[in-house]
Amino acid sequence: MTAKRLRFVDAALYALVIGTGMRWVAVAAAVGPSALLLWCVALLTFYVPLAVATAELTGRFKGEGGIYAWARDGLSPMAGFLCGWFYWISLMPYFAGTLVFLSGLSLSAAGLDAKDPAAVLVVSSVLTGAVTVLQLAGLRYGKWLPNIGATGVWLVFAVVIGMAVVLGLRGQAATDFATSSYLPQWSFGTAILWGTIMFAYSGAEAMAFLRSEIEGGLKSIVRVLVLVGLGSLVIYVGGTVALLGVLPSSALTRLLGFPDALRLGLAHVGLAQFAAPVIGLFALSMLGGFVGWFGVGAQLPFAAGLDNFLPPAFGWRHPRTGAPVPAILLQGVVTLAIVILSQVNSTVSSAYDILVAMSIVTVAIPYLFMFATLFACAGRAHPADSWWPPGGAPTSRALALIGGVSTLIAIVCSILPNANDPHPLQSVLKIVLSSLGAFIVGLLFYVWARRRQSRRIGFAPLGEPLD
Numbered sequence: 001m002t003a004k005r006l007r008f009v010d011a012a013l014y015a016l017v018i019g020t021g022m023r024w025v026a027v028a029a030a031v032g033p034s035a036l037l038l039w040c041v042a043l044l045t046f047y048v049p050l051a052v053a054t055a056e057l058t059g060r061f062k063g064e065g066g067i068y069a070w071a072r073d074g075l076s077p078m079a080g081f082l083c084g085w086f087y088w089i090s091l092m093p094y095f096a097g098t099l100v101f102l103s104g105l106s107l108s109a110a111g112l113d114a115k116d117p118a119a120v121l122v123v124s125s126v127l128t129g130a131v132t133v134l135q136l137a138g139l140r141y142g143k144w145l146p147n148i149g150a151t152g153v154w155l156v157f158a159v160v161i162g163m164a165v166v167l168g169l170r171g172q173a174a175t176d177f178a179t180s181s182y183l184p185q186w187s188f189g190t191a192i193l194w195g196t197i198m199f200a201y202s203g204a205e206a207m208a209f210l211r212s213e214i215e216g217g218l219k220s221i222v223r224v225l226v227l228v229g230l231g232s233l234v235i236y237v238g239g240t241v242a243l244l245g246v247l248p249s250s251a252l253t254r255l256l257g258f259p260d261a262l263r264l265g266l267a268h269v270g271l272a273q274f275a276a277p278v279i280g281l282f283a284l285s286m287l288g289g290f291v292g293w294f295g296v297g298a299q300l301p302f303a304a305g306l307d308n309f310l311p312p313a314f315g316w317r318h319p320r321t322g323a324p325v326p327a328i329l330l331q332g333v334v335t336l337a338i339v340i341l342s343q344v345n346s347t348v349s350s351a352y353d354i355l356v357a358m359s360i361v362t363v364a365i366p367y368l369f370m371f372a373t374l375f376a377c378a379g380r381a382h383p384a385d386s387w388w389p390p391g392g393a394p395t396s397r398a399l400a401l402i403g404g405v406s407t408l409i410a411i412v413c414s415i416l417p418n419a420n421d422p423h424p425l426q427s428v429l430k431i432v433l434s435s436l437g438a439f440i441v442g443l444l445f446y447v448w449a450r451r452r453q454s455r456r457i458g459f460a461p462l463g464e465p466l467d
Contacts, residue, residue: 007215008214008216008220008223008224011207011220012223012224012227012231015203015207015224015225015227015228016231016232016235019201019202019204019206019228019232020200020231020232021200022156022157022258023101023258023286024196024197024199024200024236025243025258026243026252026258026261027192027193027196027356028197029239029243029244029247029249029261030249030252031190031249032175032181032244032249033177033180033181033182033249034181034182034184034185034190035184035193035240036182036237036240036241037182037183037184038190038194038197039197039233039236039237039240040233040237042194042197042198042201042406043232043233045402045405045406046197046198046201046403046406046410047201047204047232048229048399049402049406050201050202050204050205050367050370050403051204051225051228051229052374052389052395052396052399053205053370053371053373053374053399053400053403054204054205054208054225055218055221055225055387055389056374056377056388056396057208057370057374057377058218058387059218059382059383059386059387059388060074060377060380060382060383060386061073061074062383066205066206066208067084067087067205067366068080068081068083068084068087070083070373071083071084071366071369071370071372071373074376074377075369075372075373075376079369079372081309081442082369082439082442082446083365083366083369083370084366085445085446086362086363086366086438086439086442087363088297088301089438089442090359090362091297092331092334092335092338093355093356093358093359093362093434094355094359094363095290095294095297095331095335096124096335096336096338096339096355096358097355097358097359098290099124099128099290099335099336100120100339100355102123102124102127102283102286102287102290103119103120103124103127104120104259105258105259105279105282105283105286106123106283107120107123108259108263108279110276111276114259121340124336124339125336127287127290128332128335128336128339129332131290131294131332132294132328132329132331135291135328136318136325136328136329155281155285156262156278156281156282156285157239159266159278160243160246160262160265161238161239161242163242163245163246163261163265163266163269164241164242164245164265166269167245167246167268167269168245174245174246174248174251175244175248175249177241177244191414192353192356192357192413192414192416194409194410194413195356195357195360195364195410195411195413195414196356196360197236197410198364198406198407199356199359199360199410200236201232202367204225204229205370207221207225217385218385218386218387219387243258243261246261247260247261247265251264258282259282262275262279262282263275263279266278294331297327297331298324298327298328298331301327309446309448309449338358341430341434353427354431356414357414357415358430358431358435360410360411361411361414361415361431361435362438364408364414365435367404367407368404368407368408371400371401371403371407372400372404374396374397374399374400374403375396375400375401375404378392378393378394378397378400379393414431415428415431415432416428
């Protein structure tokens with residue numbers, strides 16, 4: 001019996017869920033109405049190249065592995081490994097940033113100080129332990145929180161839109177859009193926003209994993225990518241406008257913009273008593289997403305073949321649950337260590353900025369590999385059932401360059417220190433050295449695996465794939 005495949009609508013909704021993040025709207029709203037133009041520019045200079053690269057490379061390379069296999073087969077085995085390594089490593093600071101955000105939400109919902117570093121660390125430790133234990137129990141026990149979270153985030157989004165509409169109809173909108181400036185100003189907020197917007201639009205490449213699971217195959221994926229781009233733009237622009245309608249940009253912060261908007265907005269519309277439950281619902285939705293991605297992250301080394309380069313013990317799975325125990329434990333330890341490292345000589349807000357910047361820098365590196373692969377493969381012959389953009393190879397190369405430059409700019413912008421950071425040089429060094437350290441560790445694993453392989457079957461050059 002043939003397994004039932006995803007319909008186009010199901011695939012589009014799934015792609016929107018994994019490709020949009022409501023907390024990034026608060027980062028945009030904290031910059032002000034000028035963020036609206038940046039959402040549109042980023043769609044054209046990053047998402048469009050990303051979508052084109054995803055569609056074209058999915059058609060070119062038939063095997064499993066997605067972005068890792070593209071870099072491996074289009075560039076070199078070492079490029080493929082480093083692409084997959086950074087794609088996995090980028091999840092660690094992302095998890096850490098999510099923990100800090102979740103801790104702030106939880107403390108805020110409980111009426112406690114969300115900027116108390118000690119309290120944030122305690123909550124982060126408890127959450128890390130609980131999620132790690134849940135994932136060790138296996139997928140059967142780890143899947144229900146993501147299901148609840150997927151529903152909760154859209155309910156909270158509807159609440160924000162509803163508050164903005166009510167305040168707008170009353171003439172009490174917090175931002176006068178008619179007299180606002182929509183031209184971005186050079187500042188730390190604008191710089192980090194560009195990196196955050198790139199991060200917010202990322203994820204389209206994951207559709208390559210669903211090629212055989214979607215009715216219509218590659219044709220449906222192309223249509224989904226178009227719909228997700230337009231849908232994400234509506235969600236991000238609409239969410240930013242709604243938040244600015246509830247609170248002025250000066251009252252919003254990157255860390256607590258969303259809970260602040262929820263609390264004050266509900267008070268403005270006479271529903272202050274529902275603030276704690278709604279913030280709690282948003283915290284639950286974030287926890288669901290965290291649990292879901294934590295489980296996916298533990299599987300990534302195996303999906304990308306990275307376990308062939310790591311110590312043999314890393315590939316062990318629990319015989320009953322099938323959980324990749326070493327990968328899960330390593331993720332938990334590294335994530336909590338990054339949370340602690342980010343808090344050294346930092347406020348909670350600056351630590352959160354550092355974690356977001358770490359996530360953006362490390363996740364941007366695989367995109368550089370992907371755009372390089374698109375550029376290198378653009379002139380090669382297309383398989384019969386593949387897809388390429390109007391204009392063929394010149395268009396692909398142009399978009400690869402645009403996407404690559406946008407990604408590099410996002411990396412540079414994410415490294416810039418906050419003007420309010422009490423230790424700006426230290427913050428920059430945390431980001432740069434952690435990324436450099438990840439590169440060195442990954443390279444050592446690759447060289448170690450090559451030497452192990454050469455001793456077993458004879459010498460194999462570094463550029464050739466492992467058996």
